[in-house]
Amino acid sequence: xxxxxxxxxxxxxxxxxxxxxxxxxxxxxxxxxxxxxxxxxxxxxxxxxxxxxxxxxxxxxxxxxxxxxxxxxxxxxxxxxxxxxxxxxxxxxxxxxxxxxxxxxxxxxxxxxxxxxxxxxxxxxxxxxxxxxxxxxxxxxxxxxxxxxxxxxxxxxxxxxxxxxxxxxxxxxxxxxxxxxxxxxxxxxxxxxxxxxxxxxxxxxxxxxxxxxxxxxxxxxxxxxxxxxxxxxxxxxxxxxxxxxxxxxxxxxxxxxxxxxxxxxxxxxxxxxxxxxxxxxxxxxxxxxxxxxxxxxxxxxxxxxxxxxxxxxxxxxxxxxxxxxxxxxxxxxxxxxxxxxxxxxxxxxxxxxxxxxxxxxxxxxxxxxxxxxxxxxxxxxxxxxxxxxxxxxxxxxx
Numbered sequence: 001x002x003x004x005x006x007x008x009x010x011x012x013x014x015x016x017x018x019x020x021x022x023x024x025x026x027x028x029x030x031x032x033x034x035x036x037x038x039x040x041x042x043x044x045x046x047x048x049x050x051x052x053x054x055x056x057x058x059x060x061x062x063x064x065x066x067x068x069x070x071x072x073x074x075x076x077x078x079x080x081x082x083x084x085x086x087x088x089x090x091x092x093x094x095x096x097x098x099x100x101x102x103x104x105x106x107x108x109x110x111x112x113x114x115x116x117x118x119x120x121x122x123x124x125x126x127x128x129x130x131x132x133x134x135x136x137x138x139x140x141x142x143x144x145x146x147x148x149x150x151x152x153x154x155x156x157x158x159x160x161x162x163x164x165x166x167x168x169x170x171x172x173x174x175x176x177x178x179x180x181x182x183x184x185x186x187x188x189x190x191x192x193x194x195x196x197x198x199x200x201x202x203x204x205x206x207x208x209x210x211x212x213x214x215x216x217x218x219x220x221x222x223x224x225x226x227x228x229x230x231x232x233x234x235x236x237x238x239x240x241x242x243x244x245x246x247x248x249x250x251x252x253x254x255x256x257x258x259x260x261x262x263x264x265x266x267x268x269x270x271x272x273x274x275x276x277x278x279x280x281x282x283x284x285x286x287x288x289x290x291x292x293x294x295x296x297x298x299x300x301x302x303x304x305x306x307x308x309x310x311x312x313x314x315x316x317x318x319x320x321x322x323x324x325x326x327x328x329x330x331x332x333x334x335x336x337x338x339x340x341x342x343x344x345x346x347x348x349x350x351x352x353x354x355x356x357x358x359x360x361x362x363x364x365x366x367x368x369x370x371x372x373x374x375x376x377x378x379x380x381x382x383x384x385x386x387x388x389x390x391x392x393x394x395x396x397x398x
Contacts, residue, residue: 006178006179006181006182007117007129007132007133008174008178009171009174009175009177009178009179010073010110010117010133010175010178010179011132011133011136012136012170012171012174013073013076013077013080013110013171013172013174013175014110014111014133014136014137014140015136015137015139015140015143015171016080016140016164016167016168016170016171017076017080017106017107017110017137017140018136018137018138018139018140018141018142018143018144019140019141019143019144019164019167020080020084020103020140020144020164020167020168021046021049021104021107021140021141021144022046022140022141022142022144022145022148022246023144023145023147023148023151023160023163023164024045024046024144024148025046025144025145025148025239025242026145026148026149026152026239027148027149027152027157027160028042028043028046030152030157031045031157034157035092035093035096036093037093041093044097045096045097045100047344047345048097048100048101048104049104049107050214050341050344050345051104051341051345052101052104052105052107052108053107053108053111053337053338053341054338054341054342054345056105056108056109057108057111057112057334057335057337057338057341058331058334058335058338059108060072060108060109060111060112060113060334061112061113061330061331061332061333061334061335062331062334063075063109063112064112064113064116064330064331064334068182069113069116069117069179069182069330070179070180070182072109072110072112072113073109073110073113073175073179073182074175074176075109076105076106076107076109076110076175077106077168077171077172077175077176078172079102079103079105079106079109080103080106080110080168080171080172081165081168081169081172082099082102082103083099083100083101083102083103083104083105083106084099084103084161084164084165084168085165085168086098086099086102086103087099087100087103087161087164087165088158088161088162088164088165108334108337111133111137111333111334111337112330112331112333112334112337113330114129114130114133114134114316114330114333115130115316115317115319115320115329115330115331115332115333115334116329116330117129117133117182117330118130118133118317118320118329125258125261126317126320126329127257127258127260127261127266127269127313127314127317128257128258128261128262130257130313130316130317130333131253131254131256131257131258131310131313131314131317132253132254132257132258134253134309134312134313134316135249135250135251135252135253135254135255135309135313136250136254137250138246138247138249138250138253138305138309139246139247139250139254141246141249141250142243142246142247142249142250145239145242145243145246146243146247148160149239151163194322194323194328194331194332194335195335196322198322198383199319199322199332199335199336201378201381201382202315202316202318202319202336202382202383203335203336203339203340204374204375204378205274205311205312205315205375205378205379205382206312206315206316206336206337206339206340206343207339207340207342207343207347208343208371208372208374208375209277209308209309209311209312209340209372209375210312210340210341210343210344211340211343211344211346211347211348211351212281212304212308212347212368212371212372213245213249213304213305213308213309214344214348215347215348215351215352216241216245216284216285216288216301216304217241217242217245217246218242218348218352219288219348219352219355219356220237220238220241220242220288220297220301221234221235221237221238221239222234222238222355222356223288223289223355223361224237224238224288224292226356226357226358226361227291227292228292229292237294240298241297241298241301242301244298244301244302244305245301245302245304245305246305247302247305248301248302248303248304248305248306248309249305249306249308249309250309251306252273252305252306252307252308252309252310252313253309253310253312253313255310256269256273256306256307256310257269257310257313257314257317260314266314266384267380267384269310269314270311270314270315270318270379270380270382270384271379271380273307273308273310273311273314273379274311274375274376274378274379275376275379276303276307277304277307277308277311277372277375277376278369278372278373278375278376280299280300280303280304280306280307280308281300281304281308281368281369281372282369283296283299283300283303283304284297284300284301284304285300285364285365285368285369286365287299287300288300289355289361289362289364289365311375311379312340314382315336315382316333316336316337318382318383318384319332319333319335319336320332320333321383321384321385322383351364351367351368352364354367
């Protein structure tokens with residue numbers, strides 16, 4: 001039980017990062033008004049987190065592997081506080097963007113060590129640890145998306161931004177006192193040979209799911225307007241659908257991987273979540289593209305997030321099976337995060353335009369289904385059993 005308590009500050013840090021990130025999503029009109037910037041400039045404030053993961057993800061993994069997990073988490077907590085306080089104090093768009101980029105650096109630094117944390121503290125429960133860790137990030141994103149409008153109505157933009165900073169301060173204090181007993185040294189910390197060709201299968205799965213999740217979270221209101229729904233209603237429902245997708249993602253990652261791991265049915269978990277992910281991406285894409293039945297669309301969004309992110313989480317954990325050193329495991333999950341965020345950065349931009357017109361929407365649906373069908377077919381091929389431990393790899397918990 002002691003080791004599980006050690007994870008609480010780490011999970012709270014991830015939750016606050018997700019909250020600080022996506023509390024901005026429903027406040028786009030307010031940010032446009034506050035800074036006098038265009039829609040694309042404001043959306044950049046939100047997508048910055050994904051770009052920062054692409055640029056710094058491997059560096060963050062290297063820090064956690066070559067130094068310690070604690071080093072990465074301490075730096076993450078400090079940077080989150082600096083960035084979110086600076087964001088709350090920013091008088092104009094440029095300063096807000098700069099401080100937002102600083103705050104976003106906390107994301108790869110916090111996620112990079114997840115493989116090392118799971119392999120060092122819970123060698124036999126890594127699917128559980130990684131699943132809950134990923135789930136806490138998405139839970140923070142869902143909470144931000146849901147409560148952002150209410151916080152803005154009650155406290156204004158400045159009060160909402162200060163709330164994210166206060167949560168970051170609490171998370172930092174808890175991190176500094178709560179992770180003192182994390183393992184600090186691993187013998188055999190060379191990163192030589194961490195990459196294995198088989199990891200590419202995992203990367204494809206992560207890219208396919210994360211890119212589609214972000215794209216559908218962004219295009220919901222646009223497609224509903226194509227179906228002649230009033231703009232105000234379409235915007236409101238678009239926010240609701242995005243929040244449901246994130247909530248489903250959080251619950252799926254938190255609930256399903258621990259269950260499959262508890263009963264030693266990881267292979268079944270990979271195959272079943274992949275199949276259900278494909279079913280519900282079909283429900284989501286067809287219902288959004290060809291109907292305006294919000295309840296049916298919402299079911300698709302929620303359960304695509306639920307099963308898709310459970311599959312995504314287990315595919316991430318699978319990358320740690322290619323290495324035997326916990327220090328290398330963090331770098332393995334970092335590579336996975338970087339590649340999946342490349343998909344987030346580029347696929348929605350190019351594929352999302354196909355959903356902007358009824359004339360091309362069938363093309364968009366076909367591509368989505370093809371991409372996710374391949375991801376489903378890869379599920380039986382992902383590695384489940386771990387690499388044999390090296391004699392040189394020893395753990396010391398100073």
